[in-house]
Amino acid sequence: MKHSAAAALGHGHGQGRRRSLSSHVLVFSLVVFVFVLYSEDFSCILIRPFHRRYRTEQQVDAEARVADKDGAAECDVFAGEWVYEPAARPLYAEEECPYIQPQLTCQAHGRPDSGYQHWRWQPRACSLPRFNATFMLEKLRGKRLMFVGDSLNRGQFTSMVCLLHRAIPDAAKSMQTFGSLTVFKAKDYDASIEFYWAPFLVESNSDDAVVHRITDRIVRVGSIMKHARYWKGADIVVFNTYLWWMAGRKMKILRGPFGRETKNITEMATEDAYRLALRRTVKWVEESMDARRNRVVFVTMSPSHPRGMALCSSKEWGGDPAGNCYNETAPIGEAGYWGSGTSKSMMRVAGDVLRRSRVPVTLLNITQLSEYRKDAHTQIYKKQWGPLSRAQLADPQSYADCIHWCLPGLPDTWNELLYAKIFFSMPKSQPRAFAV
Structure with a gap:
């Protein structure tokens, strides 16, 4: 039991x-x-707090993209106007950035006005994302951002370093120069911002980063590997080349190597030589850059006011017929202004060549928005390359630099546009030709 x-x-x-x-x-x-x-409701409940915390930590604007006011995916950030905004500009002080070359420190060299520092570019159909140094450094973690070109591109490189360096402790950053290559390192991010001197992109007799003030310029339009071996492995490459080509209607072309006795030199129309050099650059991009992980940017022509180093006229913007950019303190106010400071034929060549690249090239079209900025050049307020004559000192317009730009100043806007294009908008499958 x-x-x-x-x-x-x-x-x-x-x-x-x-x-x-x-x-x-x-x-x-x-x-x-x-x-x-009710999975969608649960996912919103679970994910939303983490999403909010992430965006707060990154300090990104509410809309982290370049968005059209009407809701379109993208707008033309290069069409707009300059807005005077002294409360928000400049983005850094000249004396706070130790990396600015003395050729660009206008306040330190006696410029009496500072209004050129206070202008902000406002696109017509959208607003640019606010530049955030910490966010950009995170995006560059483990990467190389490289600027390749001439002194105007070096000015943009310097501007970028000035925009970023305050977010990096002194012990965690460095700047070194190795011949044609200058490297700024953000050690905690394993990131580098670099500049490589190559004014023609291809090999030339002006390739020395220090001694290059050569009037009789010679290029090898098919030779690029002397320089390009230093670009290999860069994640983002920002090219420019224009100013050094504008020495005349003809360009001297070397068919063989440079040596003690340089031979086999012929002349070619400047536009044709420029086309060949850009084609060689595009070929290197196609062979060396991976569209899935690399970004290639081409900065369009930086204008002068007016073009040329001699005494020339500012009457094209309503100024003194005997003047130039000297003593100019405000931008040109005429909407759609297009002066003689850039060659439209050279712009068409660049647009045609880059449009055919099999690897997408992002155009940073700074030309017309920079045309307005006759006030932003270094003028006479810079370190001079040599002693000035009595005649020059008596006539400052005769030696005013109407090509390069003060820092802080216009190149900071170029970098805001670069920041927007590479981080907040998708590259188009093929770049468009320049609108000229």
């Missing part, structure tokens, strides 16, 4: 366990059913 009772009791406990297990399975199944049915 006891045995039978124990067996019956065990049997009862077994049935209870099975009923309990069945109940748990039923409850679990019901929870799964409800979760699946």
Whole structure:
């Protein structure tokens, strides 16, 4: 009897366990059913707090993209106007950035006005994302951003370093120069911002980063590897080349290597030589850059006011017929202004060549927005390359630099546009030709 009772009791406990297990399975199944049915609501509840915290930590604007006011995916950030905004500009102080070359420190060299520092570019159909140094450094973590070109591109490189360096402790950053290559390192991010001197992109007799003030310029339009071996491995490459080509209608072309006796020199129309050099650059991009992980940017022509180093006229913007950019303190106000400071034929050549690249090239079209900025040049407020004559000192317009730009100043806007294009908008499958 006891045995039978124990067996019956065990049997009862077994049935209870099975009923309990069945109940748990039923409850679990019901929870799964409800979760699946309302999965979108649950995902919003679970994900939203993390999403908010991430964006707060990154300090990104509410809309982290270049968006059209009407809701379109992208707008033309290069069409707009200059807005005077002294409360928000400049983005850094000249004396706070130790990396600015003395050829660009206008306040330190006696410029009496500072209004050129306070202008902000406002696109017509959208607003640019606010430049955030920490966010950009995070985007550059483990990467190389390289500027390749002439002194105007070096000015943009310097501007970028000035925009970023305050977000990096002194012990965690460095700047070194190795011949034609200058490297700024953000050590905590394993990131580098670099500049490589190559005014023609291809090989030339002006390739020395220090001694290059050569009037009789010679290029090898098919030779690029002397320089390009230093660009290999860069994640973002920002090219420019224009100013050094504008020495005349003809360009001297070397068919063989440079040597003690440079031979086989012929002349070619400047536009044709420029086309060949850009084609060689595009070929290197196609062979060396991966469109899935690399970005290639081409900065369009930086204008002068007006073009040329000699005394020339500012009458094209309503100024003194005997003047130039000297003593100019405000931008040109005429909407759609297009002066003589850039060669439209050279712009068409660049647009045509870059449009054909199999690897997408992002155009940073700074030309017309920079045309307005006759006030932003270094003028006479810079370190001079050599002693000035009495005649020059008596006539400052005669040696005013109407090509390069003060820092802080216009190149900071170029970098705001670069920041927007590479981090907040998708590159088009093929670049468009310049609108000229």
